[in-house]
Amino acid sequence: MINISKMKNYFFLIGLVLICLKTKAQVFYGMNNYTQYHQGNLPIIISVPHGGLVAPTSIPDRTCNNPTNVTDSRTIELARQIDTALFNLTACRPHLIICNLRRTKVDCNRNISEGACGNSQAETVWSEFQHFIDTAQFIAQNQYSGKALYIDLHGHGKMPYRLELGYGLSGTSYNSTDSVLNTASNIAASSIGDLVHTNVSGSSHSELLRGKNALGTMLANAGFPSIPSQQSPNTGGFPYFNGGYNTFNHTCIAQGNTVNGLQIECDSIVRASYLNRKKFADSVASILVRYIFIHQNLNLLTNCGLISDSKDNSDLEVHSIRIFPNPVSDFFQISSEDNQGNYEIVIKNNFGALVFKANSHSKFNVSHLPSGLYFVSMISNQQQVWSGKLVKQ
Ligand SMILES: [Zn+2]
Structure with missing residues (x-):
């Protein structure tokens, strides 16, 4: 027999954990x-x-x-x-x-x-x-x-x-x-x-x-x-x-x-x-x-927050530019509908240090980078035209 009271407590706790995860x-x-x-x-x-x-x-x-x-x-x-x-x-x-x-x-x-x-x-x-x-x-x-x-x-x-x-x-x-x-x-x-x-x-x-x-x-x-x-x-x-x-x-x-x-x-x-x-x-x-x-x-x-979502490339469905696969273990690609010209890719780590730089290419090899969160910028004509997050596995 299901104990409704215990179930309620259980879902309450799950909800609390989810709220904490979301807000922390x-x-x-x-x-x-x-x-x-x-x-x-x-x-x-x-x-x-x-x-x-x-x-x-x-x-x-x-x-x-x-x-x-x-x-x-x-x-x-x-x-x-x-x-x-x-x-x-x-x-x-x-x-x-x-x-x-x-x-x-x-x-x-x-x-x-x-x-x-x-x-x-x-x-x-x-x-x-x-x-x-x-x-x-x-x-x-x-x-x-x-x-x-x-x-x-x-x-x-x-x-x-x-x-x-x-x-x-x-x-x-x-x-x-x-x-x-x-x-x-x-x-x-x-x-x-x-x-x-x-x-x-x-x-x-x-x-x-x-x-x-x-x-x-x-x-x-x-x-x-x-x-x-x-x-x-x-x-x-x-x-x-x-x-x-x-x-x-x-x-x-x-x-x-x-x-x-x-x-x-x-x-x-x-x-x-x-x-x-x-x-x-x-x-x-x-x-x-x-x-x-x-x-x-x-x-x-x-x-607030909504803006970050709209600029964040980890949301694969809102944008014409996206990184895939993401998370990445070795090679990633950038799919771009409206930036097909020459561009430069710059990656910084969480400490703001430059860890990767390459010109437009079909694939980028980041297998040498330690696991973690990175920030990718696309530079065209010396202007940042796009940025997003990359998770390295
Ligand atoms: Zn002081």
């Missing part, structure tokens, strides 16, 4: 789990370089270049709560890159020589962290047609209590008029310079920095004073963090990068307790969704 981000770990990358499906990438507490004795404390070793306390917890808030809002997840190593051991927001002080383990951790950011940006840019937003998340202990949004511009530059901020040289030096050219809201650079729909203004309206913003258009003479290594190297300030982003330095109040972080994280999630909709015409409440 895929996580990749670096050496000794010192770094981790939660691969998401939103066009939002959050990195946390200074929140780690792990301090192995095998890596000496950094002493080179008179280093700053202060931990940005509870920024990992804050990033996880922002991740949860975004998931609750959109049913999709941001990309999350975390350094678990204490800043005394490695600084993933400095260049490698200053950040690792010549220690080979610290150099590996630093490189993995940077590659995870590159990988996340690569995926998000491809899934959302170049509309990824990058946030390097930090905490500061200064007064006044306010968020410091670092766009790469010096604090004194905000003393300038809007017309000076809108000059080509200031736009080129800005970590949201690309958004100035691509936004659909008709916003100028100064409006994106401190207009009514600037990120700082939205945060200040939600009860989190921010600089720059409409409420605080300049620093008011107080010290200000304008962005570090990651802001300068993983946004459009860097040559060849079109990702818009910024460093967010959170004051100690927003990080102080679970409830403070939750209040802030919930606000950040809804503000990011609104910001991306206003400026990039991307509605993440209805469209």
Whole structure:
């Protein structure tokens, strides 16, 4: 006789497992789990370089270049709560890159020589962290047609209590008029310079920095004073963090990068307790969704994840370009109806490293690659015309 009650429980458990599988981000770990990358499906990438507490004795404390070793306390917890808030809002997840190593051991927001002080383990951790950011940006840019937003998340202990949004511009530059901020040289030096050219809201650079729909203004309206913003258009003479290594190297300030982003330095109040972080994280999630909709015409409440599916070649039925077989063990082919000309195939691994490159050919041999997930790009006339995932068995 069938026990209906047990059957119900059984199906409930299966359903729960399926939901967990569907909603849990895929996580990749670096050496000794010192770094981790939660691969998401939103066009939002959050990195946390200074929140780690792990301090192995095998890596000496950094002493080179008179280093700053202060931990940005509870920024990992804050990033996880922002991740949860975004998931609750959109049913999709941001990309999350975390350094678990204490800043005394490695600084993933400095260049490698200053950040690792010549220690080979610290150099590996630093490189993995940077590659995870590159990988996340690569995926998000491809899934959302170049509309990824990058946030390097930090905490500061200064007064006044306010968020410091670092766009790469010096604090004194905000003393300038809007017309000076809108000059080509200031736009080129800005970590949201690309958004100035691509936004659909008709916003100028100064409006994106401190207009009514600037990120700082939205945060200040939600009860989190921010600089720059409409409420605080300049620093008011107080010290200000304008962005570090990651802001300068993983946004459009860097040559060849079109990702818009910024460093967010959170004051100690927003990080102080679970409830403070939750209040802030919930606000950040809804503000990011609104910001991306206003400026990039991307509605993440209805469209997240769907876009990734439409760009993802593993769905064999929606597209004129496809990889087969996929998963692959040795040779794969690319079937293409509308790209029959010469093209180049580039494959990167999960760390963003180039592992394969070949010109158009009937078959591509990847038998030498280790098992795992790879990202394939088709390049034609030096432009990426298509990208998709490849699973190597
Ligand atoms: Zn920091």
